[in-house]
Amino acid sequence: MALIWRKHLSVGNAMLDFEHKSLIGMVNSIEYAINTKNRSTLFVAIKLFKDRADTHFANEVRFAQALNLSFTQHELAHQHLQKELLHTVGQLAVKVNTWPEYVMDYYPQFLRDWLIEHITDEDMLMKPALQTRDYTFWPGGKDDETNHIAGHTANLYLQL
Numbered sequence: 001m002a003l004i005w006r007k008h009l010s011v012g013n014a015m016l017d018f019e020h021k022s023l024i025g026m027v028n029s030i031e032y033a034i035n036t037k038n039r040s041t042l043f044v045a046i047k048l049f050k051d052r053a054d055t056h057f058a059n060e061v062r063f064a065q066a067l068n069l070s071f072t073q074h075e076l077a078h079q080h081l082q083k084e085l086l087h088t089v090g091q092l093a094v095k096v097n098t099w100p101e102y103v104m105d106y107y108p109q110f111l112r113d114w115l116i117e118h119i120t121d122e123d124m125l126m127k128p129a130l131q132t133r134d135y136t137f138w139p140g141g142k143d144d145e146t147n148h149i150a151g152h153t154a155n156l157y158l159q160l
């Protein structure tokens with residue numbers, strides 16, 4: 001059964017909720033590729049998941065800095081996943097003609113568990129601080145107007 005984002009998984013910010021929804025969709029795609037034994041789709045899906053997770057982690061650091069939150073434990077957990085994904089993407093890129101049994105056996109449950117734990121255990125710690133700001137708050141960079149629009153765009157996606 002597909003993993004579904006529900007309201008209780010909201011961490012109180014449009015951009016972070018949007019990214020979590022997106023990561024959940026990608027975990028479902030990886031699982032589908034494994035279930036249908038589609039090797040090329042699996043490679044693309046895991047690589048995309050890795051890239052989006054990297055971006056998401058970088059964004060979370062920005063939020064933590066803007067809200068003055070300690071983020072050391074989060075970063076350790078992020079680095080662990082990034083190493084694992086980098087290794088797997090490397091293996092899939094090199095061994096193009098073999099089906100990676102360990103990915104098939106391990107990844108669907110591993111990614112589901114990781115993502116739910118990431119949202120409910122790690123990111124929920126930021127929720128009280130995030131809720132002191134507007135739901136579309138986005139601390140992303142130099143251009144405040146662009147950042148505000150990014151937050152609203154995420155909000156629109158969430159309403160779809």
Ligand SMILES: [Fe+2]
Nearest residue numbers: 060118119123
């Ligand atoms: Fe997150």
